[in-house]
Amino acid sequence: MKKILIIDDEVNVASLLSKFLTRNGFDVSTASSGNSGMELLKNEEFDLVLCDFRLEDTDGREMLRKIKTQYPKTGVIIITGYSDIKMAVELIKMGAYDYISKPLYPDEILNTITKAMETHHALVEDDDNAPSAKTAKKQPIAADGIVVGTSRASRELSRQIELVAPTNYSVIILGESGSGKEEVAKSIHLHSHRSSQPFIAMDCGSLTKELAASEFFGHEKGSFTGAFSTKIGHFEMANGGTLFLDEVGNLSYEIQAALLRTVQERKVKRIGSTKEIDLDVRIIVATNENLAEGIQKGRFREDLYHRFNEFTIYLPPLRERGNDIMLLAEHFLQEANRELDRGVTHFSPEVVECFMNYRWQGNVRELKNIVRRAALITEGTEITTKALPLEISNYKLPVFDYGHQPSSYNQPNNYNQAPQQEQRHEIKEVRHDLKNAALEAEYETILKVLREVNFNKTRAAEILNIDRKTLYNKMKAINLK
Numbered sequence: 001m002k003k004i005l006i007i008d009d010e011v012n013v014a015s016l017l018s019k020f021l022t023r024n025g026f027d028v029s030t031a032s033s034g035n036s037g038m039e040l041l042k043n044e045e046f047d048l049v050l051c052d053f054r055l056e057d058t059d060g061r062e063m064l065r066k067i068k069t070q071y072p073k074t075g076v077i078i079i080t081g082y083s084d085i086k087m088a089v090e091l092i093k094m095g096a097y098d099y100i101s102k103p104l105y106p107d108e109i110l111n112t113i114t115k116a117m118e119t120h121h122a123l124v125e126d127d128d129n130a131p132s133a134k135t136a137k138k139q140p141i142a143a144d145g146i147v148v149g150t151s152r153a154s155r156e157l158s159r160q161i162e163l164v165a166p167t168n169y170s171v172i173i174l175g176e177s178g179s180g181k182e183e184v185a186k187s188i189h190l191h192s193h194r195s196s197q198p199f200i201a202m203d204c205g206s207l208t209k210e211l212a213a214s215e216f217f218g219h220e221k222g223s224f225t226g227a228f229s230t231k232i233g234h235f236e237m238a239n240g241g242t243l244f245l246d247e248v249g250n251l252s253y254e255i256q257a258a259l260l261r262t263v264q265e266r267k268v269k270r271i272g273s274t275k276e277i278d279l280d281v282r283i284i285v286a287t288n289e290n291l292a293e294g295i296q297k298g299r300f301r302e303d304l305y306h307r308f309n310e311f312t313i314y315l316p317p318l319r320e321r322g323n324d325i326m327l328l329a330e331h332f333l334q335e336a337n338r339e340l341d342r343g344v345t346h347f348s349p350e351v352v353e354c355f356m357n358y359r360w361q362g363n364v365r366e367l368k369n370i371v372r373r374a375a376l377i378t379e380g381t382e383i384t385t386k387a388l389p390l391e392i393s394n395y396k397l398p399v400f401d402y403g404h405q406p407s408s409y410n411q412p413n414n415y416n417q418a419p420q421q422e423q424r425h426e427i428k429e430v431r432h433d434l435k436n437a438a439l440e441a442e443y444e445t446i447l448k449v450l451r452e453v454n455f456n457k458t459r460a461a462e463i464l465n466i467d468r469k470t471l472y473n474k475m476k477a478i479n480l481k
Contacts, residue, residue, distance in 0.1 A: 001027045002117055003045070007037035007063065008052040008079065013104070017050065020106060021113070034058035038066060046074055048116055050100075053080040053087075060091065068095040075116045079104070092159065151324045153316040157184070164311045165191035170263075172308050173286040175315030176454065178365030181286035182246060184315055189242040194282060197241030202234045205247035212255045214271060217262070223272020235268045235279060242282045248308070249289035249300060256301045263307050283308065290456060318360040318367060325355050325367070332368045333383075336375035344374075345381045354388060358395050361452060446474060 004026050008014040014030045021028045029044070031037035034055050041049070049067055053060035060078045067076050078091050081102040091099060097116040100109060164171060165188045173181045182201055189199045207215060218233030234243060251259070262268050263283065267276045285308050294300035318325060329347065337344060347355070351374075360366055374387035385393040446464065453459040461471045 001025065002047045003027045003029070004113070005037060005040055005044075005046045005049045006030045007032075007034065007049060007055065009033060009056050010052070013052075013079075017104070017109070020109070024110060026113075034063050037063070038070075041067065041071055041074070046071075048075040048077065048097075048113065050077050050079055050113075053078050053099075061094065064091060064094050064096055077112060077116055092156075092163065098159075151320075151322040153321050154324050157313070157315065160313050161187050161191060164188060164313070166193065167311075168282055169310040170282070170308050171284045171310070172291070172312045173284065173315055174312065175286070175288060176317045176363055177288050178363035179315045179317055180364045181315055182244060183364075184313065185242070185244040185284040185286065188284060189244075189282075192242070192282070194241045198238050199242050199244065200234050200238035201244040201246065203246050205250045207251070207255075209252045209255070212251065213258060216255070216259065217268050218270040220270050220272035223270075227272070230270075233268065233270065235262060235281060236270075236277060238281050239277075240280055242284060245283065245285045247287060247289075248285040249287040249291055249294055253299070253301065256304050260301060260304045260307065263304070288454060290458065318363040319358075325360070326352060328364060328367055329355060329371055332371040333375060336372045339372075340376060342375055342378075343381060344378050344383060346383070348382050348384045350385050351383055351388065354385060354392055354395065358392050359452065442474065446471070 002025075004021055006014050006017050006021075006028060008017070008030070009032050011032065014032065018028045018030050029040055029046070031040055034057050037049070037051070040046075049063075051060055051063050051067075055063070060080065064076055064078065067074055076096045078096050078099040079102065080087070080099055087099075098112050100112055161184065171185075171188060173184055175181050185201070186199060189195060202215065204212075214227075214231060214233070216233050216235060218231045218236055219227050221227055221230045262279070266279045266281075268279055269276050291300050291305055295302045295305060318328075326347075333344060333347075336342065355367075362369075370388065370392065371383075373389075374383045378384075378387050446460070449460045449463050450457070453463065457468055457471055461468045464471065466474075
């Protein structure tokens with residue numbers, strides 16, 4: 001029998017919840033304060049905690065932090081009388097499974113708890129069994145192409161999409177190039193009430209300053225030299241649906257000002273026209289740049305940023321998604337077989353190891369291209385390392401990266417051990433001037449990390465295990481601009 005702890009200082013609410021959940025087959029305990037709830041957790045093991053956000057001796061944030069720190073395998077659902085989606089997102093990012101708003105409805109409570117129990121069971125199995133990529137089961141592919149993966153990052157991504165999709169919130173999707181930001185935007189659109197309306201994607205990185213206004217807002221025939229016909233802009237095309245702006249950080253400051261007016265007033269006017277068109281458009285933007293840093297440097301408008309930033313989703317790079325790498329690879333292999341009319345069925349163990357060890361700087365896009373290429377040149381049913389580019393089959397993870405790999409990696413213990421002969425060769429090459437050698441090694445390490453993260457200094461400092469100020473000082477000391 002699954003055990004649930006209810007922490008609520010409203011005795012009547014706790015009592016009603018306890019009776020309802022007991023009738024539905026759960027073993028329920030109650031506590032009227034945060035302290036008494038923590039005492040019960042100390043003495044008993046619970047599968048799930050239902051905790052009121054506002055308690056007399058503490059609040060839901062602090063309780064969530066304590067529970068996830070001391071009892072990480074215990075699921076947490078927050079009960080709140082203040083239905084605020086931004087607070088819900090904050091709690092979910094902190095580790096809560098979900099939140100329930102008062103007044104409480106039996107069907108909603110039971111449905112949320114049942115889903116939480118299923119997720120809790122899967123998480124515990126993942127932690128206890130730690131399946132490798134070779135033994136990972138294939139997972140279903142959603143209708144929109146998003147893999148329902150086994151990694152925590154993938155499950156968290158799915159949960160955030162499910163949370164924000166039904167709303168009209170503008171969304172910023174942050175992630176490295178090739179990590180699947182447009183697919184996430186499509187998923188949000190397809191799970192929203194706008195799913196039957198247009199989804200219009202626009203690559204802001206390829207727009208010139210001269211063409212941007214026409215592409216966004218459209219123009220009338222003869223409104224400028226070269227306007228030989230009337231053009232409908234992307235805002236108008238997306239009316240009623242979703243407009244996805246990729247690489248929004250590349251827009252010029254002037255276009256940002258025009259965008260702000262359109263987003264604020266929800267009206268658009270074609271170039272050369274006096275007629276305003278009412279808009280009902282949901283806006284999703286994506287970038288691999290740090291917009292907050294762009295604001296500080298005067299490259300991005302702060303007021304526009306806040307218009308877009310009603311909800312933020314961070315899309316993790318492929319290298320942080322663990323076993324999802326092979327789930328995606330299997331999915332892309334099936335796609336390639338259909339496209340090429342081939343019968344390639346699986347990857348060799350050596351290829352699996354290569355895929356799990358590789359850094360995937362191009363993320364999901366790179367993986368898809370590699371699998372399609374390998375399927376094309378493979379003659380039998382098994383993809384071997386011969387079908388992989390040399391940069392993947394010969395890849396060695398840099399030494400400086402040890403200790404900073406996400407826990408989702410499942411690396412063999414001996415995976416990066418160099419042959420003895422190669423080690424001896426490296427020893428012969430060590431320079432006698434240790435000071436210069438150390439500086440040179442530090443320069444190469446810093447430069448390599450910066451390149452890997454597209455010169456995102458915050459991310460580079462995290463990987464190097466130093467703070468940003470230290471990184472800037474070291475870059476200055478070695479004259480790295």
